[in-house]
């Protein structure tokens with residue numbers, strides 16, 4: 001059996017890539033539903049991120065609702081379900097399109113959470129062994145490490161603003177943009193300054209001083225990884241043939 | 245002991261810890277008044293900043309409550325707390341928004357449609373008081389850490405709060421600036437503005453503090 005979370009990050013990337021590209025490519029609601037279930041099962045099996053994933057998706061509900069209405073109003077297709085003063089507000093087609101959108105986003109979010117069950121270090125090593133250039137991978141890892149710092153800074157800045165009597169949630173749209181400018185400009189400039197410092201610090205420690213770079217730790221694809229990737233590909237392709 | 249008198253800020257039996265972590269404070273009580281300057285000492289990580297954030301309503305206690313002028317902080321919006329209690333963050337970057345010195349001091353007044361002429365006068369006064377004239381044309385992001393801290397403090401004072409919570413106001417300040425700061429705080433105190441000063445600087449509170457409190461292992465002891 002596969003040990004929880006101990007799959008090679010490359011296997012997980014393969015899973016995410018397969019599932020996501022099918023999610024974007026197909027337009028059959030049942031197939032999308034199947035992909036979503038598959039992604040959710042994999043997530044439950046490999047990690048504990050399912051609650052966060054569901055939480056994140058919960059926030060999308062308004063977007064989905066708005067999308068259902070927009071699709072219904074703007075297209076002629078489908079049977080009207082709700083009409084208001086002669087205008088079709090909601091059609092079955094609109095609902096289906098919204099459901100498909102929800103499923104696609106859910107699949108992508110759920111499967112991305114799968115990647116997070118690997119440590120950043122493993123992920124970087126995996127990407128490197130996939131022959132991605134070190135600079136690029138390193139940049140990605142820095143960006144990933146920057147995010148919590150950035151989040152912390154934003155949380156504090158928003159609170160500092162509120163303490164000054166400016167409540168971002170309670171202000172008009174036009175003013176909101178202005179408030180966001182005051183919020184984001186200093187954060188952006190500070191990030192740029194920080195990254196410049198980081199660049200100098202890296203060069204001082206010999207970043208790119210040598211042509212080639214070797215890693216002490218090497219990841220190896222094992223039997224369970226091949227099994228997992230094979231099963232993923234087979235399940236998705238068979239399901240695609242049966243359903244569509 | 246003046247047990248019966250209600251203080252401006254009453255911290256009543258609060259417990260707090262981050263996330264699912266252990267309690268940082270357990271049943272901590274402390275009263276703070278407008279007619280005194282209280283200095284809060286404690287090791288790194290003892291929870292001084294956390295306590296300040298709790299008083300400001302930026303964090304909520306697990307149990308117990310914090311009263312500000314007779315009202316529970318939890319029932320107040322951050323803006324309402326901020327109008328009464330000025331808070332200097334430990335990291336001044338969190339409080340710097342403006343693209344210039346003047347913009348930093350005035351933008352919230354402009355934004356909220358408040359009396360801008362009055363604010364302008366006050367800003368000029370603070371710039372002079374803290375010797376910030378030389379930094380007028382520098383982007384605030386490029387200011388030195390000490391200059392940023394002074395600027396953040398000036399922004400806090402712009403709002404004329406009744407009480408001040410200053411998280412390490414003298415860290416990274418040179419001796420001269422620290423001296424000016426001390427004078428300013430003394431003046432404010434004489435005008436009836438209370439203060440809680442968090443610091444690791446043992447000289448600064450000399451001749452300023454009315455009482456000293458040490459935070460250690462989740463308890464506040466008189467020092």
Ligand SMILES: Nc1ncnc2c1ncn2[C@@H]1O[C@H](COP(=O)(O)OP(=O)(O)OP(=O)(O)O)[C@@H](O)[C@H]1O
Pocket residue numbers: 262263268286287288289290291292293294295334
């Ligand atoms: N957002 C947070 N999440 C989790 N733990 C935190 C958070 N902020 C602070 N802590 C922890 O809480 C403890 C108290 O932190 P706090 O910043 O209040 O200490 P402090 O007394 O202000 O220290 P210093 O003198 O270094 O400023 C520390 O152990 C810190 O690691």
Ligand SMILES: [Mg+2]
Pocket residue numbers: 292293294334411
């Ligand atoms: Mg602190």
